[in-house]
Amino acid sequence: MKKPVLEMNNVSKTYDGSTKALQGLSLSVYRNELISIIGPSGAGKSTLLRCINRMIEPDEGSRIRFDGNEIATMNKRELREVRKHVGMVFQHYNLVYRLSALENTLHGRLGYYSTLKGALSLFSDEDVKRACELLDSLGLEDRKLFKCGNLSGGQKQRVGIARALIQDPKLILCDEPIASLDPQSSKNIMEQLKRITRDMGIPCLVNLHQVDVALAYSDRIIGMNNGEIVFEGRPEQLTEAQISKIYGASIDELIAS
Ligand SMILES: Nc1ncnc2c1ncn2[C@@H]1O[C@H](COP(=O)(O)OP(=O)(O)OP(=O)(O)O)[C@@H](O)[C@H]1O
Ligand SMILES: [Mg+2]
Known part of the structure; x- marks a missing residue:
């Protein structure tokens, strides 16, 4: 049987002792999968992604196995090792704009x-070569030395993807990677993520607000509402009734809004 890259069991997160952002959810992620997480604002999508590498501490009793190891009980050193292998892509790119x-x-x-080598930017020739190849593969061959602040949104996000890929990730987490992009750039970014899962075998977990994008690119869709998974299935299994359940609104209301 295929082993999951990530296995979440009974994961909960309570903020400030009262806001139950995640309520005992379970989810397994396998290689070669692009999984979209959809749901209304406040459903817990970002919290879910951030609990995976403990950027947010999940509640006690949550079990998260990554690449065969339990994350919840790891010490700082072990956690650093895990974070090395989890690439992250953000809505606002998180790039240093004055750098190339x-x-x-x-x-x-x-x-x-x-720390010292990193602070002095003493990167190996091999890493520089690899970074160049990744930027080439993402269509940025003529933008390598551009300051990131001068790039378009779609180009910035492709740099964000290159930065995630050079980590040699076993999993990529994307929190609304296309929320700040125009439709054409969004399509390009989703195609890149699809290529990464398919050709490199790296699973991507992608938070999205656009149901149509989730339908077009996902191998599996997770629908969240109020900290719980209320739908899990292939795109063709996502009916209008399911969409209403996820968003707590009728399709007509959703289209109108
Ligand atoms: N640091 C925090 N402190 C307290 N409450 C928080 C914190 N972060 C998130 N929450 C609350 O947890 C719930 C889930 O938030 P989360 O950001 O995970 O939702 P989301 O699905 O990502 O929403 P959006 O689509 O708007 O990004 C919300 O009720 C939110 O207000
Ligand atoms: Mg969010």
């Missing part, structure tokens, strides 16, 4: 360097 696309990509290697 190449330098920002290389930042994805920092987890592999000592």
Whole structure:
């Protein structure tokens, strides 16, 4: 049987002792899968992604196995090792705008360097070559030395993806990667993520607000509402009734809004 890359069991997160952002949810992620997580604002999508590498501490009793190891009980050193292998892609890119696309990509290697070497940007020739190849493969061959602040949104996000890929990730987490992009750039980014899962075998967990995008690109869709998974299935299994259940609104209301 195929082993999951990520196995979440009974994962909960309560903020400030009262807001139950995640309520005992379970989810397994396998290689070669692009999984979209959809749901209304406040459903817990970002909390779910951030609990995976403990950027947010899940409640006691939550079990998260990544690449065969339990994350919840890891010490700092073990957690650093895990974070090295989890790439993250953000809505607002999280790039250093005064630095080039190449330098920002290389930042994805920092987890592999000592603090001093990293601080002095003493990246190996091999890593520089790899960063260049990744930027080429993402269509940024003529933008490598551009300051990231001068790139378009779609180009910035492709640098964000290059930075995630150079980590040699076993999993990529994307929190609304296309929320700030125009439709054409959104399509391009989703196609890149699809290519990464299919050709490189790296699973991607992607938070999305657009149901049509989730339907077009996902191998599996997770629907969340109020901290719980209320739908899980292939795109063709997502009916209008299911969409209403996820969003707590009728399709007509959703289209109108
Ligand atoms: N740091 C925090 N402190 C307290 N409550 C929080 C914190 N972060 C999130 N929450 C609450 O947890 C719930 C889930 O938030 P989360 O950001 O995970 O939702 P989301 O599905 O990502 O929403 P959106 O689609 O708007 O990004 C919300 O009720 C939110 O107000
Ligand atoms: Mg969010």
